Structure formats: C-alpha cells, structure tokens
Amino acid sequence: MTEPDSALRIHVKGVVQGVGFRPFVYGLAARHRVKGWVLNSTSGVVMEVEGAPSALNLFCRDLAELSPPLSRIEEVERQPIPANGHLRFDIRESEAEAGYVLISPDIATCETCRKELFDPGDRRYRYPFINCTNCGPRFTIIEDVPYDRPLTTMAPFTMCPDCRSEYDDPLNRRFHAQPNACPVCGPRAWLAPSSAGEEDALTAPEGDPASSGMIEACAHMLRSGKIIALKGLGGFHLACDATNPQAVERLRERKGRFAKPFAVMMASLDVVRQHGETTAPEEEALIRPSCPIVLISRSPGSTVAREVAPGNRYLGVMLPYTPLHHLLLNDVGGPLVMTSGNLSEEPIAGTNKEAWDRLRGIADGFLFHNREIYARYDDGVWFIPSVPGEYGEAVPAPQPIRRSRGDAPFPLKLPFASRELLACGPELKNTFCLTRDRYAFLSQHIGDMENIETIEHFETSVRTYEQLFRLRPAALVHDMHPDYLSTRYAEQRASRETLPLLGVQHHHAHAVSCMIDNGTTEPVIAVTMDGTGYGLDGRMWGGEWLIADAGGFRRAASLEYLPLPGGDAGIRHPGRTAFAYLHWLLGPGFPLPAALQLEEPEKRVLARQVDRGVNISWTSSCGRLFDVVTALAGGCLHASYEAQGAIEMEMLSRDAAESYPYGLRLTGQSLNWGETGCLPACSRFHEVALAPLLRSVLRDVREGRSLGDIGSKFHRSIARMAGEVSRRIAEETGLTRVTLSGGCFQNRLLLKLTVEELRKHHLRPLLHRQVPANDGGISLGQAAIGHFALK
Ligand SMILES: [Zn+2]
Ligand SMILES: [Zn+2]
Secondary structure, three states: OOOOOEEEEEEEEEEEEOOOHHHHHHHHHHHHOOEEEEEEEOOEEEEEEEEOHHHHHHHHHHHHHOOOOOOEEEEEEEEEEOOOOOOOEEEOOOEOOOOOOEEOOOEOOOHHHHHHHOOOOOOOOOOOOOOEOOEEOOOOOEOOOOOOHHHEOOOOOOOOHHHHHHHHOOOOOOOOOOOOOOOOOOOOEEEEEOOOOHHHHHOOOOOOOHHHOHHHHHHHHHHOOOOEEEEOOOOEEEEEEOOOHHHHHHHHHHHOOOOOOOEEEOOOHHHHHHHEEOOHHHHHHHOOOOOOEEEEEEOOOOOOOHHHOOOOOEEEEEOOOOHHHHHHHHHHOOOEEEEEOOOOOOOOOOOHHHHHHHHOOOOOEEEEEOOOOOOOOOEOEEEOOOOOOHHHOOOOOOEEEEOOEOOOOOOEEEEEEEEEEEEOOOOOOEOOEEEEEEEEEEOOOOEOOOOHHHHHHHHHHHHHHHHHOOOOOOEEEEEOOOOOHHHHHHHHHHHHHOOOEEEEOHHHHHHHHHHHHOOOOOOEEEEEEEEEEEOOOOOEEEEEEEEEEOOEEEEEEEEOOEEEEOHHHHHHOHHHHHHHHHHHHHOOOOOOOHHHOOOHHHHHHHHHHHHHOOOEEEEOOHHHHHHHHHHHOOOOOOOOOOOHHHHHHHHHOOOOOOOOOOEEEEOOOOEEEEOOOOOOOOOOOEEEEOHHHHHHHHHHHHOOOOHHHHHHHHHHHHHHHHHHHHHHHHHHHOOOEEEEEOHHHHOHHHHHHHHHHHHHOOOEEEOOOOOOOOHHHHHHHHHHHHHHHOO
C-alpha cells in the first residue's frame, strides 16, 4: 500500500545562486525519489517537489541541513499545492520576477581546482581561468540577475562541447558554473611589454594560451626586478618582487605612494609562516573563501624588503585567490607585492584600455586577459584585535579595515526591518549603503571622494547595486558636512527625484554603525575617537562621548577644542598643528622642541592665526592629537597619508602602565540631536583638558625620552580618558555598554588598552566585527539613523 503523492512549492531565499544550489537540490530529489523542478529566480531558488509525504519530509530536512558550503539560507517558504503528476525532476531555465536575490561575492580558487591547475594530465593544466561551482568570480562579472551566463561578462565565450557537457550535467562539479571555461573556449591571458604599440598590446594573440609560456615570461620579468600590471578579479594590481628593495622603491616612486604600506601575496600558509608570526585566528582569516589581506606581525627573519611597509611592525599578507595568481606565485617562487593598480588616490583600474592609459608610466609590462570586469573591487583588509573577545570568548573576532572583494555585497543583517534607503557615506574611505527589509547592502570600498574618477566609480556602483538588488531608495541620507561630494550627490539626486533627505552627524553614524554591527538598537555610551567630522556646532569633532541610539544622541563629553591651522590642509603638517596647540594652551614663550623645525616667520604667522582665530578650524579630534604628540616627540612632520604620524607612534609603542595627566572640566549642557526621548538624561557636559598632557609630553621630550616611551604613555592616557569619562557617564545614566568606533580604534594598542580600561570600570565594550571602525563603516550607521529619523 503506497501513500498518495503530495506536493510542495518551496521558495528559498538567501545566498543560493552561484553556489551549486540547484545541483544540490537535483541530487536530493534523486536520493529521496521526489519529482518536479527547480529554478533560479530573481528572488532566490524556487522549486516544486512531489512524492510520498514521508519522502517530502526527508527532502525538506536535508534541504535545510545539508545545503552547499558557500550558500547561506535566510528564509524557506513552503506551500502545499495540488500534485501535478511530474514524471522526472528537472532544472528549468531561470525566471525573472519582482524581488531580489542575495548574490555570492567572489570566491578564491578551491583546492580541487588548484590541484587540477597543476596536474599535467588535466585538460585545464595551467589554464588561468579554471573555476567551478565552489569557486571563481561572481559579483565582479554579473551585469544583472538571475545569475546566469548571458547576464555575465562570460556571455561572449561560447562553451566547447566538453565544457558544455560539464555545465549540463547535474552531477558534475561544474554544473551551471557560469564562468566555466577551458583553454579551447574560454578567456585567455597575454603579456604585453609597455613598449608595444597600443593595438598590439590590447589584442589577444592567437594560439594555445597555456603553452605560450607567457606566465613563465612574466615570472622572469618579476624576478629580474620589473613591475607588472596584472589584471585580477576586481581590477588591476601592480606587482613586483617583494624581496627586491630597488624594485619596491621604483614602484613607490612611479606610483607616487611614498610611505603607505603595500600588501604582499604569498604562495601558501607555509610561506606566510616564514615571514610572519601568525596566530590561529589570523591563519583562519587568511584562508577564508574571501581571501582578504590580513595584517600579521612581521618576523625578524623575513626577507621581505623593509620598503614594503616602512617602519611598520605588521605585514599585510594575502594568499593567491585566482588561478592566474597561483601560476605566477608558483613560477616566481617568492612573495610578490600586490597593490591596487592606480595612481595614488584614483580608483583601481578595471578595463585593459584604462590600465594601459593610466599605468603605462608605472608598469614595465602588462598581464592582460579578455574576461571583462563588470564591477571593480579592491582587496579587503582585516586584522585580529589583540583583546579577548566579548562574552568570555577565547578567540577575538576579526575586524575589517577595508570591506571589499570577497565580502561586499554580502548583506549585513539589520536588527529591524528597514525602509528602502540610500546612505551616501562620508568623504574619505567612502562606502555607500542600501537597505531593504532586514538587509543592509554595504558597498565595497569606493575610495576618497576627492576626484572625478572616484565620483564616477561611486555613481556607477550605486546604479549597479540598485539594479541587482531591485532597490529604489525612498529617501537619501548623507553626512552633515555641507562640502562633501557625497553630500552634493545626495542633495542633487533628492531634488531631481523629489525624495526626502536627511543629514546625519558623522560620529553619531560611527556610533550607530558599531551598534548595528553588534545587533543592537538599544542606547549605548559611544566613544568615538576619530580624525574629523562636522559637528552640530559647525566645528570639527573627533574625540567624542555620545549617549546614542539610532533615533538620536546627546553629546555628553569631548576632548577640548584646539586650533587646527589651515583647516583640513593643516592635517598634512602635524608640526604646524603642534605649534598651534601649544601656543593656544600654554601661551607664547613655551619651550618648543627642536624636532618641530619651525622657522621664526612661520611661527609668527601661526601665532597670529591662533590669536586672531583666522584661518583656523576648531577641533576636538583625537587623530590630530595623535599627530601632534608624534610630531613633538620627534616623529612625522609631513604626513603623506592620513594618520601616518599616529601609525608611526603606534608601531614604536608598547603596553605600558604609566600615563600622562589630563583635566576634566564640567562645562554646561550636552548638545542633543534627533529623538532623544528614549535616551537617559545627562545634565552635565565633560570636557577633557589637554594642557597638563601636552606640558608633560614636552617635559619628557626635554628629558630625551624616545618616541616609543612617550607613545606608550600617550596610548595609555587616551585609554584612561575613554574609561574614566565613560564611567562618569555610566554613573549618571545607568548605561553599561560602550561602543568603540572611529578611525583611531584601528590602532590595535589603543583598542586593547581601552577595552582593559573599560572593563576595570565594569563597562562592556562593543567592538566592530563586520564593518570597519574607520569611515568605511559610516554609511551603515547613516542608513539605520535614516530609517528611524524619517519614519
Ligand atoms: Zn573550484
Ligand atoms: Zn571549453
């Protein structure tokens, strides 16, 4: 006696496309003898299954429990339907409907493909574009959903019979692997010297690409100190031998990047261990499918040239994530510098022509290929904080410094269902954020919105996201700074499309991004130690204690305002800022350290500026205070990138108990913004007075103490301030959770010490774990604030 058949329609939402989900369903159907069909739709995977009720139950159980490793199921809808009498189980053509699907980010070459790549008997031996359903390009090649070959940049390549049969076979590892290809039918790479004519250089040569020896030739150039522009997954890299100081120096000069560290690619974890002292969580981060750059401690015996990361105790390291990288690293035999293919400040180059035009003055040769990059991605950068995780976890959670390839556009989960909004992000380290339902689609790193190329990258990326995720923002959110180009974009678009518009304070956005990162919308004490952001009073904030939730905030404390000469331009000259701070706090005639190297006329001009308040920005920035103390103690006077001085000091500092004195003043009322009804009252405003600190720093400089000694005490001082002021706010408000956000908390020593100080006062620190503490995380906070404020 058999049971009568029943049937279900099942809709699976989440990351279910491009991860081998349909062949998985096909296999399950065969195992449990159920009939019907499955297809990709624009809103996920849809299937109809029919069979004995007991078989359907087992099918549904396995669907949830055994899903492919790269998939992530967010929601399963099941609906009983009448049985249709299907005779087989089919994989049907994809279907477009209203809705959206979560797309998988790009995934590093899997172990199985890597073995085939180096197997002389395999038909893809040394083929630089080998991939399968478990690995390969995704988001960088998708033009639209559903994720199917015709809507990717693989469309121009017609599969050969061998590839086609793999692609059509539900039991094959390459079943519906959209970028499936081989040397016969797929994309090809070629090497062009910079001296070639443009047409020759940009045209793919005929012949078998794998046997042409171009990877070997490229490896030879790299070994002999040449610089190669290399087309990767999300854009071009500039590569050179990381153990050759002259090659690295030449790359710095030609790229116009003089001090900022370069990332290094190493062939395997074994090689990484020869150059760095890695911890278990760092190794886990290195081998994630996203294959990010991870900051690790450099070992003293490493042969990587010092010029790669001057004065830095860390190395930014990543493993090869495309077959082309594997081949090249294998043939070169040593670590390679891999830095974004751009001139400083420009976005990463994406097309062959663009790279040829922009990088010819830098690279000696180009390793091109003819698979187009649809969306450009820089490499992601992560670090593992050296503090124990929360809730007594033994393993600290990794934190991103740059969230990009391999992570974006994988959405973050919101602790509320959001309206459809676009948050346009800040000026520096821009990302934007689109929200819908419980998802926040935080973009990849866009860059510093200071030139036309980056603005275009921003606008193109916004359009791509809105198209792919079928989003139409109902309101726009931007930073309060009136001059940011992201603010202008928001204003112009809002007026064009008659959309509501909201300006959000920079540090409030930092605070809320850290709250969302920790899955909470309940009020917190938000310590934000940052560069600068536009404040409610028009001054440049940046050392802030807020009482905040997503609806509003009270500014409960800050570092005192000090004069930043020449406004934002002054950021490049910490020595001048140091003079201005001292002149303001200690008056004329204080003993100026010789290290500042200021001439009399320059000092007179600066003193006059400060006395008259002309061409001065008043700032409570913690980042600037770091710069100033570094300059006073004999460190960096002319910064070629943001926070250069602070990083220099961090690298020489250590965990010390000693600290500098500072004052705490009560000065009137807190400043409020937004809906503050849910926030505990706070009648007092604390201001941290810095004259005692700077006076003590000057004394230590006079006594000849080193930058490392002074830096160690200074780090502890900032951490103590963060702890003590938070405790006072906690006593008045009853709040106990403290978010730590802002660019300064990328400083690992400061982060560790601050966590220690907060715990001394029985306060619970909340750290970033999915979005950066720096401005790269701001758009997430903006979006959440927008949702509550515009309700
Ligand atoms: Zn693979
Ligand atoms: Zn083929």
